[in-house]
Amino acid sequence: MNDQSKPPSCNCPYCDGPIHEQADLCQPCGVRISYCSKCGKPLPKNASSCPECNAAIPRERENKQ
Numbered sequence: 001m002n003d004q005s006k007p008p009s010c011n012c013p014y015c016d017g018p019i020h021e022q023a024d025l026c027q028p029c030g031v032r033i034s035y036c037s038k039c040g041k042p043l044p045k046n047a048s049s050c051p052e053c054n055a056a057i058p059r060e061r062e063n064k065q
């Protein structure tokens with residue numbers, strides 16, 4: 001196998017670091033990543049719709065603390 005490791009499928013919206021596929025956490029900055037349920041792209045923190053496919057993003061359970 002001479003395949004080089006594939007380029008990461010996406011980048012962290014926060015630190016722009018590479019995210020392993022569908023990882024829950026960005027390794028470089030440790031932030032929790034949520035993904036568009038429609039296209040699977042990582043979503044910016046306060047996005048109300050997906051920047052990629054414009055799908056509305058349902059709010060996850062809010063943690064009011």
Ligand SMILES: [Zn+2]
Nearest residue numbers: 012015026029
């Ligand atoms: Zn990051």
Ligand SMILES: [Zn+2]
Nearest residue numbers: 036039050053
């Ligand atoms: Zn999307």
